[in-house]
Amino acid sequence: MLKVEGISVRRGGTPVLHDVSLALAPGATLAVVGESGAGKSTLIGAILGLIRCAAGQVTWTDAPAPKCRPALVMQEPRAAFNPHLSLRRSVMEPLAKQASAGDLNRLYRLCDGLELHPDLLDRRPNQVSIGQAQRMGILRALIAKSPLVLFDEPLSALDAATQKHTARLISDMQGQEGFAALIVTHDLGYAAAFADHIAVLRAGRIEEYSAARAFVEAPQTAYGRTLRDAAFSLGALERVA
Amino acid sequence: MTFTANGLSAVRSGRTILHPTDVTLKPGERVGLVGASGSGKSTLGHALVDGLRGAGTAVAHVPQSPDEALDPLRSMAYHWREAEIALGLAPDASRRTHLFEALQIGHGDMRKRPWGWSRGMQQRFVIAMALIGTPGVLVMDEPTSALDPVVAAGTMDLLEDYLAGRQTALVLITHDLGLAARRVSRLMVMDAGRIVEDAPTTRFLAAPATRAAKALCAHRNWLQLPC
Amino acid sequence: MIGALAGLVLRACVVLAGAAITTFALLWHAPGDPALSIAEARYGTIVSEEVLDFIRAEAGFDGGFWSAFWAWLVPLLQGDFGQSSVNGRDVWPDLVTAMSYTFPLALVSLGIGLAISIPLALIATRRPGSWVDRGAVALASVGVAIPAFWLGLLLILLFAVQLGWLPAMGAETISHSILPALTLGFGIAASLTRIIRSGILEARGQPFLPAFRRRGVAPRDIARDHVAPHAAVPVVTVIGLELAFLLEGLVVVEVIFARPGLGSFLVNAIFARDFPKVQAVVILTAVIFVVVNLLIDLIYRRLDPRMEGRDA
Numbered sequence: 001m002l003k004v005e006g007i008s009v010r011r012g013g014t015p016v017l018h019d020v021s022l023a024l025a026p027g028a029t030l031a032v033v034g035e036s037g038a039g040k041s042t043l044i045g046a047i048l049g050l051i052r053c054a055a056g057q058v059t060w061t062d063a064p065a066p067k068c069r070p071a072l073v074m075q076e077p078r079a080a081f082n083p084h085l086s087l088r089r090s091v092m093e094p095l096a097k098q099a100s101a102g103d104l105n106r107l108y109r110l111c112d113g114l115e116l117h118p119d120l121l122d123r124r125p126n127q128v129s130i131g132q133a134q135r136m137g138i139l140r141a142l143i144a145k146s147p148l149v150l151f152d153e154p155l156s157a158l159d160a161a162t163q164k165h166t167a168r169l170i171s172d173m174q175g176q177e178g179f180a181a182l183i184v185t186h187d188l189g190y191a192a193a194f195a196d197h198i199a200v201l202r203a204g205r206i207e208e209y210s211a212a213r214a215f216v217e218a219p220q221t222a223y224g225r226t227l228r229d230a231a232f233s234l235g236a237l238e239r240v241a
Numbered sequence: 242m243t244f245t246a247n248g249l250s251a252v253r254s255g256r257t258i259l260h261p262t263d264v265t266l267k268p269g270e271r272v273g274l275v276g277a278s279g280s281g282k283s284t285l286g287h288a289l290v291d292g293l294r295g296a297g298t299a300v301a302h303v304p305q306s307p308d309e310a311l312d313p314l315r316s317m318a319y320h321w322r323e324a325e326i327a328l329g330l331a332p333d334a335s336r337r338t339h340l341f342e343a344l345q346i347g348h349g350d351m352r353k354r355p356w357g358w359s360r361g362m363q364q365r366f367v368i369a370m371a372l373i374g375t376p377g378v379l380v381m382d383e384p385t386s387a388l389d390p391v392v393a394a395g396t397m398d399l400l401e402d403y404l405a406g407r408q409t410a411l412v413l414i415t416h417d418l419g420l421a422a423r424r425v426s427r428l429m430v431m432d433a434g435r436i437v438e439d440a441p442t443t444r445f446l447a448a449p450a451t452r453a454a455k456a457l458c459a460h461r462n463w464l465q466l467p468c
Numbered sequence: 469m470i471g472a473l474a475g476l477v478l479r480a481c482v483v484l485a486g487a488a489i490t491t492f493a494l495l496w497h498a499p500g501d502p503a504l505s506i507a508e509a510r511y512g513t514i515v516s517e518e519v520l521d522f523i524r525a526e527a528g529f530d531g532g533f534w535s536a537f538w539a540w541l542v543p544l545l546q547g548d549f550g551q552s553s554v555n556g557r558d559v560w561p562d563l564v565t566a567m568s569y570t571f572p573l574a575l576v577s578l579g580i581g582l583a584i585s586i587p588l589a590l591i592a593t594r595r596p597g598s599w600v601d602r603g604a605v606a607l608a609s610v611g612v613a614i615p616a617f618w619l620g621l622l623l624i625l626l627f628a629v630q631l632g633w634l635p636a637m638g639a640e641t642i643s644h645s646i647l648p649a650l651t652l653g654f655g656i657a658a659s660l661t662r663i664i665r666s667g668i669l670e671a672r673g674q675p676f677l678p679a680f681r682r683r684g685v686a687p688r689d690i691a692r693d694h695v696a697p698h699a700a701v702p703v704v705t706v707i708g709l710e711l712a713f714l715l716e717g718l719v720v721v722e723v724i725f726a727r728p729g730l731g732s733f734l735v736n737a738i739f740a741r742d743f744p745k746v747q748a749v750v751i752l753t754a755v756i757f758v759v760v761n762l763l764i765d766l767i768y769r770r771l772d773p774r775m776e777g778r779d780a
Contacts, residue, residue, distance in 0.1 A: 160418060161456055161457060162278075168466060227390065230393070233398065234397070235417065235419030235421070235423035
């Protein structure tokens with residue numbers, strides 16, 4: 001459904017992304033891993049059409065409406081919301097038009113799935129916990145039923161236990177709603193546990209693309225091994241006995 | 242001989258965020274201080290540094306991010322010299338070379354200011370600075386979370402190699418039990434401003450007793466999450 | 469660095485050219501006949517149409533705006549400020565005399581402002597939120613709100629009229645400068661106090677300071693080596709802006725205290741439509757403003773080298 005074909009992005013003469021190609025099937029999950037500065041956020045910007053590509057193209061075949069964009073979940077949960085608006089207003093914003101009874105129904109169903117008490121919707125972003133704020137961000141991304149959701153480091157602001165809980169909820173929602181997910185993360189543990197495929201981005205290029213479990217067991221490139229071994233060493237991954 | 246700090250506590254705007262706590266560390270020990278965010282582990286870390294110093298132990302603290310340790314307007318050389326003066330030490334080029342080599346930052350330009358160095362190198366510089374006075378206790382607050390995994394793992398490995406065989410006790414503060422479990426031999430679990438569990442790592446992982454510890458253990462490994 | 473400097477100089481040139489054209493245009497289009505104003509200033513009586521035509525030709529008014537503008541600009545570029553339209557004397561020596569009254573006054577005022585505001589801000593920030601701090605902030609707010617002409621008259625009433633300690637008018641002796649300098653200095657002190665205070669408070673909130681304390685660096689050293697430089701950055705920037713306030717205050721204060729100087733020079737020239745004189749003051753102040761801001765920019769880069777390489 002999402003096709004990224006040979007995109008290159010330059011910033012001030014220096015290439016930030018170079019000939020990056022990716023594909024994502026409906027309902028599938030792709031994790032893009034890499035270090036800071038590898039071009040992960042630029043890739044998201046390019047897919048959203050916020051950053052102009054010097055070459056290549058991003059196509060989204062079965063978009064529900066011609067002008068529809070993928071939904072986005074951002075890294076800093078609180079910064080992702082207008083601090084002066086209630087979460088309800090921010091969350092309902094993607095719907096544009098007056099919320100119908102069906103929309104409200106869907107809102108409460110999603111709240112339930114994300115383990116958010118509906119009363120939290122009437123609070124401001126700084127009146128909920130950071131984990132709750134991030135789940136509100138996910139709720140906003142899902143409300144408009146976009147079949148593609150981009151996650152930009154969705155867990156890095158959360159503590160270890162909350163990360164895992166949130167990852168589980170994202171995965172459950174995916175099972176329920178059927179959206180495809182592109183997850184940008186530096187956490188190989190998360191990628192290995194929840195993605196179907198892992199793309200390793202390094203200095204603007206795709207260094208390696210593998211099935212997630214296969215990558216953890218045997219990375220194909222030296223850099224892939226470096227990343228995996230660092231994850232082992234930090235306890236983000238356990239060595240398979 | 243042990244390092245002991247008794248009656249550590251903290252109150253912020255009328256609320257007790259750290260209940261009176263005693264901490265005893267053995268020389269050369271590797272201790273993990275783990276807990277969810279808001280459990281009071283950083284507060285205990287700060288109180289531990291102040292308490293141990295008050296008790297006459299040489300102690301050093303490495304904050305989570307180099308931004309919390311270095312003044313962007315001052316050069317690296319300035320920071321280094323200032324840290325030496327604070328410890329009452331004369332400048333010693335060989336000590337610096339030795340620490341820089343151990344942490345692999347010997348190629349860094351000392352005339353530059355922090356932002357002239359990469360974040361990973363800044364963090365190693367802060368660690369090297371913490372080791373100047375060969376402290377009895379080194380407290381590290383979330384040493385990996387501000388760095389890329391590859392850099393963080395490399396830094397931790399270099400630090401462990403340096404500390405091996407030395408008397409310095411390491412206290413690793415982290416929310417990530419997976420990280421702590423790989424790096425320390427004793428775990429202290431914090432919950433709501435108290436240490437609720439304190440046990441050798443292997444025993445702790447095999448049989449966590451409290452609710453907070455069980456939650457941490459259950460969410461330790463990405464590939465074996467409870468459903 | 470070289471590129472940034474070139475950018476700054478280029479910007480300075482644009483500012484100067486803009487200031488020159490704008491003032492010339494404003495004077496030109498001001499209501500009333502400039503030739504009539506000049507004639508009045510020159511002869512003090514109603515004059516005939518022939519004399520006015522003569523003045524127009526002499527001042528270059530008859531060729532239209534641009535020809536008058538060029539007639540003034542071209543000699544200026546060669547360092548010639550021209551002659552007064554009123555008395556025919558060279559503008560430059562008179563300007564120098566005026567400056568010799570104004571610049572010492574400006575510097576002393578700035579000195580008074582700094583001498584009051586720095587200690588006041590330091591005392592206020594010793595315990596933020598205490599009554600001393602609140603008092604200093606209140607005093608500064610009142611000081612900013614008081615216009616220079618009112619404060620100047622109050623000081624004259626108190627020290628010259630009631631107490632008779634100091635002279636009020638003129639500029640013959642040093643004692644004549646005390647009241648004008650205090651009037652300006654208080655205004656500067658008021659606005660600087662608030663800036664320095666918030667600069668110090670902001671610098672004290674820097675995230676790295678607790679780490680320096682834990683490293684065992686003495687509090688005095690932290691304040692001197694790590695708080696003060698960070699607090700200085702916004703203060704230096706504001707001192708540049710303060711200069712605009714100072715120039716504006718100088719005009720008012722010189723008129724109140726009947727002092728010769730740039731302010732009186734400018735006011736008299738404007739009333740007489742003495743184009744060369746007005747333009748000379750405008751160009752001079754624009755140059756001062758641009759040069760000071762250029763210096764401040766350079767100091768700023770020195771204080772905070774993170775600016776280096778960013779937009780000039």
